[in-house]
Amino acid sequence: MFKWLLLIAGAGLVYLWIKGKKQAKLNAENPPKPSKDKPKKTSDPEVMVQCQHCKVHLPQPEALTCEDRFYCSREHLHALDSNGWIGDAHWRISPNQDVRPENIQADLAVIHHISLPPGEFRRRDSSKHIVDFFQNKLDPNGHPYFAEIADQKVSSHFLITRSGTLVQFVSAHRKAWHAGVSEFLGREKCNDFSIGIELEGDGDTPFEAAQYQALTNLIRKLTSAFPNLQFAGHSDIAPERKTDPGIYFDWKKFQKETGISVNKLPFGLDPR
The missing domain is CATH 3.40.80.10 (Peptidoglycan recognition protein-like)
Structure with a gap:
């Protein structure tokens, strides 16, 4: 009786192994398509800019702008800088x-x-x-x-x-x-x-x-x-x-x- 149980268990393991191999092959041949609902991750580097007034570097989204110039604060945007120019x-x-x-x-x-x-x-x-x-x-x-x-x-x-x-x-x-x-x-x-x-x-x-x-x-x-x-x-x-x-x-x-x-x-x- 015990031998029959071992044979049945062994046959089950062989079946599961064969099934797993077939599924792996199917997955390789038909990879899952990315979900349209999930946002695509980006690896673009963060753009850094320099404050026209004090020359500190900061991320562009955090900077204040006037024409093509960047400023780190409203104080510097509205000030006369050391070169004699008014930011705004x-x-x-x-x-x-x-x-x-x-x-x-x-x-x-x-x-x-x-x-x-x-x-x-x-x-x-x-x-x-x-x-x-x-x-x-x-x-x-x-x-x-x-x-x-x-x-x-x-x-x-x-x-x-x-x-x-x-x-x-x-x-x-x-x-x-x-x-x-x-x-x-x-x-x-x-x-x-x-x-x-x-x-x-x-x-x-x-x-x-x-x-x-x-x-x-x-x-x-x-x-x-x-x-x-x-x-x-x-x-x-x-x-x-x-x-x-x-x-x-x-x-x-x-x-x-x-x-x-x-x-x-x-x-x-x-x-x-």
Whole structure:
């Protein structure tokens, strides 16, 4: 009886072994298809980027972006970096610039107005022409006035459009060509020691609230980096040639919103 049981058990084991071999062969010939419901695993490496402000590396999904630049924090995005560039401005680099004289740092901010074509901002957005002008790309055939100025080589550090958009053309540490023949409290060649700020507008139209707000934000960043800044209009440093920013620029509003000491405004707060 015991021998029969051994034979039966042995036959069962042989059957299971043969069945397992057949199943293995079937599995090899017909591998299971991947489920459509399961996400496909990826082994792509994590993309790392560098903060424009502090140069720290971080994963791209964690970075804040402005144009094609990356920042590790909102503080750095909105700050003036060590190279003289503001992170959240639109950078449109102008060729019209050069180095400041040795051992000279900016201690004057000059406020201008500009409109291309003159007064066109009242009818439509025309700030792109100002950007083209500061980059030597203005089409002389685009408007009769453009033909008169297209060959001029000028720039400013900053432009604030009617909507309050901030555009930067030149590092705050370098010299932009905005003041021309000028004198500030007995010091000539104001480009050497000044920062130029253009407000889109003219002498016949009040500036927009958004422009004052953008200007206030800009001045706070600049005074943090350049604590000795004083402030003047283009007409204050070139009175025989210029009238900007004009009578519609509100110096009292500017002083109140920025918190600048009146002592930093040597030409006073009255419109001019």
